[in-house]
Amino acid sequence: MDETLLTQLPAIILQNLVPFAWKIVGAVVLWIIGGWIIKSVKLLSRRGMDARGFDATLIEYLESAIGMSMRVLLVIAILSLFGVETASFAAIIAAAGVAIGMAWSGLLANFAAGVFLILLRPLRVGDFIAAAGITGTVHEIGMFATTIDQPDNVRTVVGNNKLFADNIVNFSSNDFRRVDLTAQLAHGVDPLNAISLLKARVAQIPNVMDKPAPDVEILEFNPAGVKLVVRPYCHTDDYWQVYFDTNKAILEIATQAGWPAAVPHQVLIQK
Incomplete structure (x- = not known):
């Protein structure tokens, strides 16, 4: 060098x-x-x-x-x-x-959809929603995507455009929601007595609202007997607790009243 x-x-x-x-x-x-x-x-x-x-x-x-x-x-x-x-x-x-x-026009579409989600407010952070095939609690609304925590604690990120273009079911918008359950009665069970017993028992379940009062009515007649609809009302946060407790209440009343198991009846006519 x-x-x-x-x-x-x-x-x-x-x-x-x-x-x-x-x-x-x-x-x-x-x-x-x-x-x-x-x-x-x-x-x-x-x-x-x-x-x-x-x-x-x-x-x-x-x-x-x-x-x-x-x-x-x-x-x-x-x-x-x-x-x-x-x-x-x-x-x-x-x-x-x-x-x-x-x-990447889709990215701009997601940004624009995010702006509309903020301005129109069909959902907010903390709301429990169903949209774009996902059901869960809104964790964050970002510039391009919205983060949703599903009930099984799985976090899902959905593009704002897909979310905004779909039908948005917001379970948190109203003060309360209805729990839909049924009770199948066997042949021979008095449906009116069953309705009276279930109404009184469901009203005692914690977090079930007094107004509107729980609905217990005849839904249909089928080969197994009479099917009742059992519909208590509660706050969204208490939905699953009321759902499971109502099922337990139906079983409790059926056991105490000695209702037989509901099975379809068929009549064979031989000529």
Whole structure:
């Protein structure tokens, strides 16, 4: 190796590698500080919106939008640290946005649907819904997708556009809902007496509402006998507790009254 090059090597390293290393260190520090600032801004914005009584769904959505926007600005700041022109980078982002928008139109559709979900409010965070083939509690409404926790504690992410385009059944919108059950009576059991016994027992179940009172009526006549419909009313949060307790109440009354097992009867006529 040339002696001149050897003598110039430390100067070359100091002139090129050291500044680049300092830029990397600066980028790491900027990323850490920027992340802390973003987290703080999100926390302050959430506290401010909570203090002003903003809806929880709107808070989650705005917090997500603020965090994403600030992350983009942080990346631009880091790239400018390495000498990338901000204007050029903005043009690249715009061009990339057009290309991505054309290729991933579904992403923009999800974003637009998210805006409508926030404005029209067919559902909110904490609501128990059925939509897009999923039933569960709304955990978060994001910019592009909504997170739903199913009753078996499985978290599912559904695109906002698919959710908004489907029928949304919101079980939490009204103050109460109805539990639908049936009780099959055998032939020979007095249905009117059974109705009286079941009405009195179902009304004693915890969390069953007094108004409207539980419905116990004749639903149909079938080969096994008379089928009753048993319909107590309760708050959505108490649905499954009332559902199972009502089944137990039906069994309890049937056992105490000595009702026989309901089996289909067939009459064979031989000619």
